[in-house]
Amino acid sequence: MFGPLTRNVTPCSFWPPAPAEPATAVHNGVPVLMVGATGDPAAVHPGQRAAHRALAGSRLVTLSGAFRHTVYAGLFAPQNKCIDDTVNRYLIDGDLPGTDTARPVMPSPTES
DSSP states (O other): OOHHHHSOOTTGGGSOSSOSSOOOOOOOSSOOEEEEETTOSSSOHHHHHHHHHHSTTOEEEEEETOOSSOOSTTSSSOOOHHHHHHHHHHHHHOOOOSSOEEEESSOOGGGO
8 A cells, every 4th residue: 555655756756956955964972883784675784884984983783694674682583692782782881892793694503
């Protein structure tokens, strides 16, 4: 029922070519943990990396080889212990990983 609404270029073809307002400047005073997937159809990986570069002090944790939008807590896909542990540490203690990391879709046998 909503397919034509979300999969149609018709509304876009009538948008003005210039932005209606200037781009929003992002200034963050708090370190940000970003979690994404390489195959995310809604927030594509190049866009994730661009947002990561724009957010000072952020860390990007990527679920490599995953083709889904949600990667934390198994909300709409299988859980990944590595991702969940990293996000939980950030939410509970505010701890960011030391570097950006990439994790495989399936945890290794030592992580289960």
